[in-house]
Amino acid sequence: MADLLDESIKEKYRQYFVNDPLKFMKDAIDWNAFPSLLKDIYHNDTEDGGRPNIPITTMVKILFLQSLYNLYDQQAEKEIHDRISFMNFLDYPDILPDSKTIWFFRERLSKTGRDRIVWNELQRQLDSKGIKIKNGTIQDATFITWINMRSILKQENLEIQEDLRTEHLQRRTTRLTSVTRGTS
Secondary structure, three states, X not given: OHHHHHHHHHHHHHHHOOOOHHHHHHHHOOOOHHHHHOOOOOOOOOOOOOOOOOOHHHHHHHHHHHHHHOXXXXXXXXXXXXXXXXXXXXXXXXXXXXXXXXXXXXXXXXXXXXXXXXHHHHHHHHHHHOEEEEOOOOOOOEEEEOOOHHHHHHHHHHHHHHHHHHHHHHHHHHHHHHHHXXXX
């Protein structure tokens, strides 16, 4: 029954979320780069057992969603269970973290200084793709493809200067031609 429900949710996503910005980000960022950066963040990989870890990629994506949509931990827990676009962004994981797990992961990153590593890597990837993110509320987070306006304006400025030089030379030539014609 769960497989049928999962497939139904995935089909609904494919039908209604054609231009989903989270799908764009899911594909634009190499999320598999993060586990190698944080490989030793968990310490319970022993025979003693314990609760299974949520995959690092899933946790980093949740922190990204929180940052993007300005969600606190309890809101993030609710939204990742409730929103189809969030589930798709997280690759429909079998286990989703609760708010305490999200908080604990973020605290662990912060205490070890790994939060800066995660955000620097994310920023590096965004910059390399020319993507700027405009944070907003849950209703309006948008992605803006960044264009280097300085180089565009510089090129336009050079073209305008060239046009002005050409126009100036044409006027000067016309003036000189009319002066020479008037004296002959």
